[in-house]
Amino acid sequence: MAALDIPEVQKFMASVPPFSSLELAQRAQLLHGVSMLYVRQGQTMTLEGDSATVHLIRRGACEIRTPKGGLVDQIADGECFGVFSVMSQNADGLQVVAMEDSLFYRFEKARFLDALASNEAFGLFFEHTQHNRLRKLSRRQNNELSSPAFQLSMPVTQIMTRQLIQASPDETVQAIAMRMTDARVSSILVLEQGRLLGIVTDRDLRSRILALGGSANSLVADVMTESPRTLSPDALVMEAQTLMSESNVHHLPIVDDELKVVGMLTAADLLRHQELSPLLLMNQIHRQQSVESLAQVCKQWPTLIINLVVTDMKPADIGKVLATLSDSLIKRLIELAQQQFGPAPMAFQFLVFGSQARRDQSLGSDQDNGLMLEREPTNDESAYFTALSEFVCQGLALCGVRLCPGNIMASNLKWRMTKAGWQQMFSTWIKSSSPNALLNASIFFDIRCVYGDDAAVDELLEGMQQEIEKNSLFLATLTRSALAAKPPLGFFRSFVLESSGEHKNQLDLKHQGLALINDLARLYGLSCRTYRVGTLERIEQAIREKRMSVDTAGNLMDAWEQLNELRLETQSVSWQTSGKASAYLDPTRLSPLERKHLKTTFSIISEVQDVAQQRFLRGYS
Template sequence: MDNSELQPIFDFMRKLAPFDSLHEQTIKQCCQELTISYYSKQQKLVNVDSNEPQLYIVRSGAFEVTTQQGELIDRVAEGEYFGFSGMLSGEKIVNQVHILEDALVYHLSAKMFDQLRANSHSFDRFFNQAFAKRLRNQGSLQHSHISTARITHIMSRDLTTITADASIHEAAQLMSKKRLSSLVVVNQDKLCGILTDRDLRNRVLAKGLGGDLLVEQIMTKEPTIIEPNALIFEAMLKMSENNIHHLPVVDQERPIAIITSTDLIRSQSSQPLLLIGQIERQNSLEALIQVSQKIPDLLHNLISSDAKAIEIGRILTSVTDSLTRRLIVLKQKQLGPAPMAFCWLAFGSQGRQDQMAGSDQDSALILEKTPSEQDKCYFKQLSEFVCSALNECGFPFCPGNIMAQNPQWQLTLQQWQQQFSKWVNTPQPSALLNATIFFDMRGIYGELSLFTTLQTTVLNKTKGNDIFLAALSQNALQSTPPLGFFRSFVIERDGSEVKGIDLKHKGNALINDIVRTYALAAGIEEVNTSKRLESLIEKSKIDKEVAMNLLDAWEFIAHKRLTNQGQQFNNTQPVSNYILPDSLSSLVRHQLKDAFKVIHEAQGTIRLKFLRQF
């Protein structure tokens, strides 16, 4: 192009952020590099070549960026851009660009784009922020997916309540007038119960009782509740597990809505819930093995939908929990009822509810009392069946044999309390290194009060226990994030084979270790890492910025780990936790280094906090 053709382009570009922050000579060089295209509305779609990424600069006209399913991500008009996401992420472009109006577009090559980013901090920051916004827009789309949608998106705040001292007659009239199947019962605006049409039928009409009874006499007290920011998926699970059809939504002890099973059915069908429903209906191990073959596809679909890693972990764990419970029930149908109360425990990733591809088993039993030889035989058959069945369903045996089928981990409540006392009161670093997994525990099935009693005992022993916390901190510092001098990555090798960076053990696991130490020091009941951080912030036991950085780092590393596993799945490669830095874009490598830096700094903090006096 000659100068007369370049001048109007230059006049346009120099007023356009972030080009307006560049030197005039740099802008002129860009203008000389630009190519120009005209897009007619009749073309409908821009043919974006994923093999030749470039920055599209809209001179005139309008476009819509959508997912492959047609969901809107962004609208782009004069003076705006598209195409930068692929260059920043280094990933193949899968979104579609629809032509809304006839348009004139300038194209800037990826080479020039990268050069401008490298030479101008403001230019780089502008597109990083635009990329982050685009990711948030895409993330918001996931809320329409049942697995990641929240209660707030389907609940109505038009809540009808009644007081506990009202009569049944008044309650029935109110339900009839408003065509309701339930009423939330309140006392001074706080939830104290729920009254359903089933309660009226079973507790009043069926017994021939009169309408002058008080609501508090027949209502369901202490009903199962859910918070407004919980996942719809969690509401479905709660209804299924408790065999209920109404779920009060409570915010800071005050009811704000009620969710019914009909609301959930209307919202949309759920692949995870359908899978759990299938699990609960199976009556043989063979059938459960067949259903479990759908779990990898579920994981792949969740990864493809770009759901948050923390939510994928909770969903996968819910499936594992359901499978474990169903296997226990099936074996008990054969063996008969247990000879005593017991509780099946889950540890590690299942305990924390952050399972991912390849998670193995970590489990144990709490027994109500010392078992007889006959009792031992019962629990041996039960646990061996469940553990072997889980292995056949795709959940490998624990290499360290921390499983309920191991007699070493079939203990009475008193024996468990003694075992934890030994770990806490006389901590041996080597023994404690293998025992940390036990401090991430959750009751899965059976008499859950056995678990809560044990957990209370453990937290009472760990809270403020300087010697134990020092030993736990030492273990948390045994491994460090893979950063060397000048923030270069430290690559693991197996002989001549380059393995890459272990995102699990050198990333997420280190954050789990740090947060576990803080949580046990504060006596916090939560086991999930993000919930532990939330509780620590709430109780002012950790600096809020430190906690948020750890949470963001955990999510970023886990998300990268999942997307890498998704790519391995697509390429029919063995799924692993390793990733090669060279396979990542420069932006993602930079972000990964920042995440590892957060871990490094947090390790320094716990060293000062828990090891200073030792």
């Protein structure tokens, strides 16, 4: 009997490349002598002795780090580490740190080497992995940056407390106070049937019991703060920080999709992990008192982005960090404007469009924004909003967020409307059947509220979704507009490069690549019942609502991640060498494998375009 006869092992191996490409007999050979181990979060494994071999992650997540702690790669389920130690004796002394509790398969070195030798595709795959990590490693060593940025970008799960201290609502405060003292914690979660009802903190006990002379037999239910603010496990440390400082709380329960509490994050946890982070750009933004000083602070912005790229943060997370920063910047500018011009005469929302709305900004993104007003303004009121938005948009420009060349900005009277006005605008776009009209309007369909009560914006979006559902022609028109551009791949799978001008023989990763995926995601997103604004979120929603197959969606998301990573890298290099954030890439600078990968990425876009054409244009073209 062999490991391959265990159904769950067999199933997993058959689903994970490159193991899936092995023939059954080869797989059985490789699996001889395999053992499984479990490593707790935070534990470090040095790839020496017994461990100097290839490990496959069955479940979990790890970081590969240099001996000095520099990040080389982040890997998760179905990915391998230890390839170095098998192929080249791990000369760099890489270490593996478990970022989650992880379960591994550990292969026997000799069997693994046999498999490498006997199956070319298998060997090639690991060569590629190794090549990629080497590239990241060398980049890491060339950039002796400490990793403050990394601190902000860590998921909250890495610093939260998992040992939860809990109470039920019908306990007395004395009972829970004793438990809190025993456990030496400053807060306790109130749960009923696993559902989070509320939270009681030291402060609550002080102010709601002691200060009022309340009884030690008071019930928890009467003292707790009901439905406290929470964060999801995939939130970043930075988001936690924002939420805490904005809502003035020091305890955030971390709650997963199924409303189960998985951890607790306190201000103290944050503080402990901040020592290395001098550049809490965000905190600085909150503290600045003038546009000039804000602009000064924002000079660190490009460096921050480059740091994020260098520390190999995922593009989607870089987008999140930048969106949080730009949102704070806008909020701060609005506050400063109100200090100067007085409080607003009516409620309003500050809307952002395009990349900021989608949370995928990068270096040199420009601003696209508008205002939504509570009612039609009088002349005086209109003048107030002109002054305010002029202040904000010019302020953003001073802080490095370029003015919109198409003048889609709140400072433009045209983009300051009431809710009814915006509804009318969307209605016109949705009913128009000209792809050209939509081409210029498409960024408005990526919309997010950054300041003000977002309920009104949600209503606007709901109305928009309903209108789209009624106008079946709209999606067809949007499809035509989305398919107008094709990825730069020629008939014989060669790149189609710019034929002249400044970027001769280069590829435009942004407009010829990412934009096409964003367009497709928008199309599928708008065909769903629930509105999502981010590209990855839209694709995920399309899976959930069965608009897209899991395979297609997975490929498209991978393509987006890959292109985004390449774009961010290209832009960082260009910024450092020329001060311009150009997303043009000379493909000859890539290794043959990377070129092959990029071609595959473009062909995935092509394929999904074909699928979209089938789905949305059938019967209309």
